[in-house]
Amino acid sequence: MKVAEEPKVGVYVCHCGVNIASVVNVKAVVEYASTLPNVEVAKDYPFMCSDPGQNIVIEDIKSKGLNRIVVASCSPRMHEPTFRKALERAGLNPYLLEMANIREHCSWVHEKQPQEATEKAKDLVAAAVAKARMLKPLETIKMPAVKRALVIGGGVAGIRAALDIANSGFEVYLVETRPSIGGNMARLDKTFPTLDCSQCILTPMMVEVAQHPNIKLLTYSEVKSIDGSVGNFTVKILKKPRYVKEDVCTGCGVCEQKCPYTVPSEFNLGLGKRKVIYFEFPQAVPLKPVLDRENCVYFKKGTCRACEKFCPTKAIDYTQQPQEITVDVGAIILATGYGLYDVKSKMPEYRYGLSKNVITGLELERLTSATGPTKGHILRPGDKKEPKDVAIILCVGSRDEKHLDYCCRFGCVAGIKHAYYIVSHIPDARVTICYTDIRAFGKGYEDFYARIRSLDNVQFIRGRPMEVFEDSNGSLYFDVFDQNTNRLIRLNPDLVVLETGVVPDPSFEQIATVLKCSRGPDGFALELHPKLRPTETSVDGVFLAGVVQGPKDIPDTVAQAGAAAASAIALLSRGEVESVPNVASVNQELCSGCGVCEPICPYTAIVLEARNGGRVAKVEATKCKGCGACAAACPSGAMTQLGFEDKQIIPQLEVLAKGR
Amino acid sequence: MQTYAQTDILDAVRGVIGDHRPEACYQCMKCTSGCPAAKVSEYKPHMMVILTKAGLAEEVMKSGIIWACSMCLKCKEYCPQDVAPFDVVTALKNVAISKGYRPPEMLVGMSNNVLDYGCIMDKPMTITTTDFEEVSRKSLGLPDIVHPKDMEQFKKTVARFGFRRLS
Numbered sequence: 001m002k003v004a005e006e007p008k009v010g011v012y013v014c015h016c017g018v019n020i021a022s023v024v025n026v027k028a029v030v031e032y033a034s035t036l037p038n039v040e041v042a043k044d045y046p047f048m049c050s051d052p053g054q055n056i057v058i059e060d061i062k063s064k065g066l067n068r069i070v071v072a073s074c075s076p077r078m079h080e081p082t083f084r085k086a087l088e089r090a091g092l093n094p095y096l097l098e099m100a101n102i103r104e105h106c107s108w109v110h111e112k113q114p115q116e117a118t119e120k121a122k123d124l125v126a127a128a129v130a131k132a133r134m135l136k137p138l139e140t141i142k143m144p145a146v147k148r149a150l151v152i153g154g155g156v157a158g159i160r161a162a163l164d165i166a167n168s169g170f171e172v173y174l175v176e177t178r179p180s181i182g183g184n185m186a187r188l189d190k191t192f193p194t195l196d197c198s199q200c201i202l203t204p205m206m207v208e209v210a211q212h213p214n215i216k217l218l219t220y221s222e223v224k225s226i227d228g229s230v231g232n233f234t235v236k237i238l239k240k241p242r243y244v245k246e247d248v249c250t251g252c253g254v255c256e257q258k259c260p261y262t263v264p265s266e267f268n269l270g271l272g273k274r275k276v277i278y279f280e281f282p283q284a285v286p287l288k289p290v291l292d293r294e295n296c297v298y299f300k301k302g303t304c305r306a307c308e309k310f311c312p313t314k315a316i317d318y319t320q321q322p323q324e325i326t327v328d329v330g331a332i333i334l335a336t337g338y339g340l341y342d343v344k345s346k347m348p349e350y351r352y353g354l355s356k357n358v359i360t361g362l363e364l365e366r367l368t369s370a371t372g373p374t375k376g377h378i379l380r381p382g383d384k385k386e387p388k389d390v391a392i393i394l395c396v397g398s399r400d401e402k403h404l405d406y407c408c409r410f411g412c413v414a415g416i417k418h419a420y421y422i423v424s425h426i427p428d429a430r431v432t433i434c435y436t437d438i439r440a441f442g443k444g445y446e447d448f449y450a451r452i453r454s455l456d457n458v459q460f461i462r463g464r465p466m467e468v469f470e471d472s473n474g475s476l477y478f479d480v481f482d483q484n485t486n487r488l489i490r491l492n493p494d495l496v497v498l499e500t501g502v503v504p505d506p507s508f509e510q511i512a513t514v515l516k517c518s519r520g521p522d523g524f525a526l527e528l529h530p531k532l533r534p535t536e537t538s539v540d541g542v543f544l545a546g547v548v549q550g551p552k553d554i555p556d557t558v559a560q561a562g563a564a565a566a567s568a569i570a571l572l573s574r575g576e577v578e579s580v581p582n583v584a585s586v587n588q589e590l591c592s593g594c595g596v597c598e599p600i601c602p603y604t605a606i607v608l609e610a611r612n613g614g615r616v617a618k619v620e621a622t623k624c625k626g627c628g629a630c631a632a633a634c635p636s637g638a639m640t641q642l643g644f645e646d647k648q649i650i651p652q653l654e655v656l657a658k659g660r
Numbered sequence: 661m662q663t664y665a666q667t668d669i670l671d672a673v674r675g676v677i678g679d680h681r682p683e684a685c686y687q688c689m690k691c692t693s694g695c696p697a698a699k700v701s702e703y704k705p706h707m708m709v710i711l712t713k714a715g716l717a718e719e720v721m722k723s724g725i726i727w728a729c730s731m732c733l734k735c736k737e738y739c740p741q742d743v744a745p746f747d748v749v750t751a752l753k754n755v756a757i758s759k760g761y762r763p764p765e766m767l768v769g770m771s772n773n774v775l776d777y778g779c780i781m782d783k784p785m786t787i788t789t790t791d792f793e794e795v796s797r798k799s800l801g802l803p804d805i806v807h808p809k810d811m812e813q814f815k816k817t818v819a820r821f822g823f824r825r826l827s
Binding site: 403437462463467478479482483 | 686687691699704
């Protein structure tokens, strides 16, 4: 791949169908480009990215001996890799390519000013040619990848992803903050639209995780830090003490029976009690109890030790300490899931948290579940009586500019399912669903909606109440305008169920920060492309599964988990990662060792190393993301960013600043 | 057969209300569910918004219902799309006046009282209790309503806002 001394530039202007050509006068741009210094040839074509389009470039490189290529088309984020490969196929170094973005930066934004857009396109092409003349060949960075993955979050998304990766022969670490895997799905009684028992379909997968030789399950553990980059992440995990020796414990449950103290159960959302040493739920995986140190009388007062006394295998160990585990992985899957919107403090108008008989949909799941605090009998929290008149309010906090402006994507069908729970458990009960739009879009959801809609004791009101009131007897009532009947309706329900909005799990914030993973304005992880790359993130080697990327139901969550696993498997089985060599590079002869660059680097890619009694900067190319901050800050000109060197970008800027 | 059409009223409403734009309304009926005036009126708040959007605001203005709004601002506080039917209704009131519609006589009287006395009533106000008993503010421990000290200055100030006498 020798490059001739004198640059011979080829300029290729794309029409992008009509996207560019309907605004920019492509022929005029080509004509102008051919007058620029060192330009051997300038051509246009309706779709440069197509095979025939690429072949024009390849033919010209071979026949005309071109050694620099400028493509004026869309954003380099779209097709830079395409044209780099074309250069490679023609035997030219792929980094001797420069792109001028005359679509996003020109025709799309100046649709109404074709004259000016054409002039701007000429400027952008001239600037690209000025830079292209100065380009130097670079070599793609290759390094081995660790053939192991980390999955953060043990809900159904994390479980599915971990199993898929493990089944393809790679080792997986599955980290879960709670004592058991299962996530929110383990809290559900049934799943729509088929009404399968949620735990019956989930627990076999949980058991498979526990028994899989390739899965290292770390429950009651938190990810503390993540360093490194794609193929070579170093992850520190903090394993909190259970105060139970997991290798000795048989999960017999005697300790839980004998423990004399109870506290509100987190798994049951505070609706029931649990012991201080407890299993989260009967099918917990791993089936090992956890001693809750905060509430344990032994830890507070030094007495009790009932669990220790009765444990038949002597598994209780009050001296356990937090344990830090460091693992190297090549790929990471984020599956941190969701929490519910805080309607208690944000929407007091619906009286959640003020009236005991106003509950969330997830709480109704626990009140319906056989493993819940009422053993599967729906009893309202206020007086433990069966509710006979239930109001279900949809879109609480969702689709609301003052709260969450997005749809939760499962509240409608969950609400319909909750109506089914009520009328199937309490046949003489009436249910009223206050909806805004029923979004029953998934496979089989419309049938399910039709089935519930046809029940005599389920009423659908098209309207959203503004407030819920409680009278002096503690009875709930509210008004809602029903658009379907054009009437203002007064409801006197004895139980109100709020289908609340969904937010990213709070643990995601810290993980997103340590990973520098982009988040959308709603706080969910931002995928690389909303349609075509929905499981990838802005950080190479980090993939998304489930609600961490945005609200979704179980089928979509599981499908995305499989897709994320496939992406991770593809990376691990290549065993090697390639990265673009647009990284920082130090001329150590020029470096004064001032250290300005080191704290500026957001990726900790710069270290100062001792040399000749002083110190000099050194870049770890695999960590560098090519942001250029160090190169801009370096006072001695020792730091350069390859592909964006001063002598390359200054001519480019000069063209733009001076004009033609 | 009626048709939906864009009218200058929608533009006038947009000009008055700024960010709270009727086109964002998705008809959840939350405003109507909590509106204290909706019980007595034929045109509910959500209908006033959607009729304005559909170019049928003239119908709402003709009905006189816009003057029934008690301006409690609950719709503005709870609207999930920041539409604020209150703002739409207030904008329609302004458009109605500029198009020569006349508000109910009681409001005309109150409005002219403000110009004459600086207050919606010329005499110190009594309060009607829930038992329909007229009592003085003082007997309920409420402060007196204070009229402007300098009436001429007050008139000049309100004139600057474009507050005109309705005749």
